[in-house]
Amino acid sequence: MDLPLRPPVAPMLARAVPALPEGDFSYEPKYDGFRCVVFRDGSEVELSSRSGRPLTRYFPELAEAFRRELPERCVLDGEVVVRRGGRLDFEALAQRVHPAASRIALLSRETPASYVAFDLLALDGESLLELPFAERRARLARALGAARPPVHLTTITASREEALRWFDRFEGAGLDGVVAKPVDAPYTPGARTMFKVKHERTADCVVGGYRWHKSGPVVGSLLLGLWDDGGLQFVGVAAAFPMALRRSLVELLAPYRMPGLAGHPWASWATQGEEERMPGAVSRWTGKKDLSWVPLRPELVCEVAYDHLEGRRFRHNVQFRRWRTDRTPESCGYAQLERPAGYDLDRILG
Structure with a gap:
């Protein structure tokens, strides 16, 4: 790949806090999926997990969508999710990681994944890591302006009050909190420079x-x-x-x-199914x-x-x-x- 950033890139992380911070922040929903940095250079597409593990083979439908919907040469940070019944389904997403190619192909049709993008790390031949988040976000919005599902641009707000309403409402769709990002912060791979509030x-x-x-x-x-x-x-x-x-x-x-297990309530589970x-x-x-x-x-x-x-x-x-x-x-x-x-x-x- 001829990109200014090459896989793997450790994604920027968030530190758990008891309450959403106030000030110069942008707020986003926190999605319950697989964190994923996407690299596209023409027909070449690679998906990398938070730990740097390759994910490309498990989500062939996303790789194909990225070739259609993303800029020709780019690096994005986001979340791979599976949506069923109007909400996120992490268990269905976890089943997508399977060693058998035939099973991967079947699940890509039965439980197709979506991608929610929330940061832009590189575009064409330029690394954007040093730019403030507000500028990276604006460039991401322009880059994905015509993108269609299963590629999505995350919603965002500068209003802490609106983010608090999201925190209460969006859990019913399978989301698990809100993330606060300093608007003037660069992208710092592997560092906990964002903040997150989760339900407890x-x-x-x-x-x-x-x-x-x-x-x-x-x-x-x-x-x-x-x-x-x-x-x-x-x-x-x-x-x-x-x-x-x-x-x-x-x-x-x-x-x-x-x-031993004799007489224990879980003794019979050895003969039961996956669930x-x-x-x-x-x-x-x-x-x-x-x-x-x-x-x-x-x-x-x-x-x-x-x-x-x-x-x-x-x-x-x-x-x-x-x-x-x-x-x-x-x-x-x-x-x-x-x-x-x-x-x-x-x-x-x-």
Whole structure:
């Protein structure tokens, strides 16, 4: 590729803050997808993930769209998303990363991806990294002025009040917060020079097991469940603990350890499908990573903070808050979880 920037380029990142900053900022919705830097030089197109991993082979329909809709020579920063039922669907997006070419081809037709562009890093033979964001954004808007779906230009506002309204409304379309960008800032690859505010709620969950930490015999993560009509559903993990607490958890959890899966609510999951896979199942994301776990009698309840659900699971790892000795495990179900009001994604992307 004959571009002023060549793959991989580490995308500029955002730092989590409790409230949207005020001042000279531009505000954008935060999309729940795969961060992706796109490189186009004529017929050559490459998609690069946040970590620099090549994504091109997984999204052939986007590569073809970029050849139609993007300027002849450019580098863009944005998000790959899958939209279903008027909202973003991260689980469907995750399924797009598959080793089999035949499966990739099938999914590109059944669950086609879209691309939401929010920055322009290079155009023709010029690197734009040193330009202030306001100028990069203006040039991006001109460059994508005639672009058609599945390529979209993200909506943007200079009004903090409008961004706060987005924060409340857009969650119903599967978005997970708002990003604030300093209007005069250059593009700094890999640096956390933007700010993000994400949704956070709390839930009381049953602790159904734990995994050991990679450093040794201390607790690495707690495996969490919620009761529904079908039993105890695995919903996610809490993994961010200080080392001292990881050590103390070994002793705290010891009385609840079970010698095996017999009698555990998750014992039958080994024979069920992908949607109900047990917590130790191997995934395409972790490869050969050790996902073995220690079953616990489902009697402990803890409160965790989470951002949102994806299907019947927490979208990201949750944050442990406290033990809830006042709650019974049977009382911890999905009814306690707040569901945002629906919002049509087409009203955001156009």
